Amino acid sequence: MNKPDIHGAGETGSSSGAAHGQQVTPDHDINNRLFFRLCQAANQYERTAHRELNISAIQGVVLGALSRYMPDGIAFSSFVDYIAVSRQNLDAVLKRLEKLGYVERVENRRDRRVRMVRLTPAGARAWETLGGRTVEFFRHAAAGISPEEKIAFTATLAKVTRNLRNLRMAGDGREDLRQEDGMQEGMGEEAGGEARRLDEGGDAGRVARG
Missing domain, CATH: 1.10.10.10 (Winged helix-like DNA-binding domain superfamily/Winged helix DNA-binding domain)
Structure with missing residues (x-):
């Protein structure tokens, strides 16, 4: 399982291109890191502004x-x-x-x-x-x-x-996402049940949340 590169920027080896069997080029990798950092900074900005400026x-x-x-x-x-x-x-x-x-x-x-x-x-x-x-x-x-x-x-x-x-991309990727959601619906329910069991498991639940 790939882990976040907390010292770099973004997820390493877990891009959408790789998920569909496409070759991940260095340019794609740096683009992925760029937009991950943009999203991360925006989320941190929101949290900090709310905390410090109310x-x-x-x-x-x-x-x-x-x-x-x-x-x-x-x-x-x-x-x-x-x-x-x-x-x-x-x-x-x-x-x-x-x-x-x-x-x-x-x-x-x-x-x-x-x-x-x-x-x-x-x-x-x-x-x-x-x-x-x-x-x-x-x-x-x-x-x-x-x-x-x-x-x-x-x-x-x-x-x-x-x-x-x-930006205007050719085609509509939303249909692909809906199909993937349908395929994984059962898996999601099973994972949700497992998460609830962990959450009820005392120390194990606290570790999972941490």
């Missing part, structure tokens, strides 16, 4: 972005593209911030068909406080990284974002 990463991004569009706000459709999330996900985040009284959606004075998203006075005050802590948060998170490395990394992430935005 707000989710995406909520902080939304408040910070809206602070750039005060006082009128930004059209919802434009905001979706700016944040690079789905309409449904952004709507859920905005609803949470609306409940907190930090954000409101209003009609565009020039075109009532357009909904504008903007900070409320309470939201502006919250961001003023949070913004100061965010500066310190980012300073610690970027410790040991030179200005040149930050500039190069930012440019690289922008390229990756553009590539992902424009």
Whole structure:
């Protein structure tokens, strides 16, 4: 069984290409490591931001972005593209911030068909406080990284974002995934039963969870 390469980046020898009998090239391996690290960093960012700032990463991004569009706000459709999330996900985040009284959606004075998203006075005050802590948060998170490395990394992430935005793969892999899910359904139920037995097994259960 292959183990995560905790000193490198990503899973070694366990790529999707290898699973389908395809040759794993050095280029594929480094791509796999790159996106594993991106996912890992994003997850860690989310956890740490919630712990240290008492707000989710995406909520902080939304408040910070809206602070750039005060006082009128930004059209919802434009905001979706700016944040690079789905309409449904952004709507859920905005609803949470609306409940907190930090954000409101209003009609565009020039075109009532357009909904504008903007900070409320309470939201502006919250961001003023949070913004100061965010500066310190980012300073610690970027410790040991030179200005040149930050500039190069930012440019690289922008390229990756553009590539992902424009990516259109031939075919539809979702059907293959559904077929694999169906084949493994019985195995999953059996594994679930075994996991429950381990969980009920005292010390063995605690080791499994650890």
